[in-house]
Amino acid sequence: MPATALAPEIMAKYEPVIGLEVHVQLLTTTKAFCGCANKFGSAPNTNVCPVCLGLPGALPVLNAKAVEFATLTSLALNCQVRERSIFARKNYFYPDLPKGYQISQFDKPLSEHGWIEVPTANGGTRKIGITRIHMEEDAGKSIHDGFADSSTRTYLDLNRCGTPLVEIVSEPDIRTPDEAFEYLTRLKEILLYTAVSDCNMEEGSLRCDANVSIRPRGEQKLGTKVEVKNVNSFRFIRAALEYEIERQIEVVESGSRIVQETRLWNAGEGRTYSMRSKEQAHDYRYFPEPDLPPLIVSQEFLEARKAELPELPEARRARMIAEYELSAKDAATLTSTREFADTFEAAAKTAKSARRVANLLLSELGGRLHALGLELEQSPVSMAGVVLAADLLEDNKISSKQLKQLLDICFEKSEDFPSVYEREKPEQITDSSALEKMIDEVIAANPKQVEQYKAGKKTVAGFFVGQVMRASKGQANPALLNELVTRKLEG
Ligand code: ADP
């Protein structure tokens, strides 16, 4: 945090304005303009060739798969895809950029005018505009530490040179650090659903630069922006923005002006530092790439990508809430990844009650897996086992207490549910007179609760059901028990 925490009244005088630039590596097997493997973690400088090393005379050939992925990304983010876009050279000198320029797109990007919907604090949603999505190539990596002579040398790994990227530039529509966090979370979710990137931030597959300014509330004109780079998690981006907004307000309140600059986030210290000011900013001397023709996206190509587009997270949540009568919270969890949603839906279709499958996955099974730090794929209980358990519950063939006991055995013995159930076949009391006797005893022992029930508090019936269930060691047939308890209390 800045030196002094500002009073809320002072903070409230200003409106933060935020725009995000996100670089995403595309999951193609080869690089953007050559046949080298597009792979993270290979031995340094092994996935390289004359094209991505920028050797004289080598010519780029555009990877069609990269165009497919970039177009899919554009469609998933509601962008209008340009029929004719142009590659351009972005010139700058840096040791990890052997060509001396990056192939990018400039004034005619692949797509424009998109949006992402984010939830707002008051429970609604808001559209954040996407200015443009353009294709470009990544640079290599400078390695400043980890070697015995790192204090005097920098090493270069050029494997990343030529990795296909899309840059997704938002409008300055974001108003709070929380909203920036939501935007990024939604964006990542959409990219993962669309399967164009693994979005692994540790490996640099998704990188974000945050632009932020402040202005007096009510003012239309944008303030001078600061760009924060080098932030490698969404939580840090939120923290960096919180810091930066407060710093800027402090500067303005003290009578100074914000200078346009690039700042770096230091996670250890929780603050940003100036890296370079506008005077030191690059002039990239963009010009059209002479070695690549214009990129033409035909109507046919576009239609094919539209057909490939999966159901996106927001739409899927809405459909699943309606189709399976799920709560918004459960639907959000079940759609947290496309794979999880697919797994759930496949099981739900074969089960008697989708709701019960959802409950089992999220509570009984999910809870046990979570406690053990296991993923669903590592569960001893298969999805077929989940479906069987859900059906047994639905048919009142086992009580929830018995289910818990059976699942305990599954996890103890690392055995699937169907075989445990076959062996254990928990007993059920379906004899009305035996159950009635137990109910009578519980009723006699709890006159106060009977009073409450008679006074109209019908939910007290659940208390009696629970007491009898416990007395029966979980063996009472739940449906029969419910019915008998109600009949007794009413009688
Ligand atoms: P630059 O030319 O410095 O790259 P751009 O106009 O291309 O600036 O914008 C880059 C990003 O900064 C975009 O995401 C945009 O929404 C955001 N941005 C632009 N102006 C401002 C501002 N005054 N305050 C906050 N964000 C801004």
Ligand code: ZN
């Ligand atoms: Zn290459």
Ligand code: MG
């Ligand atoms: Mg720009």
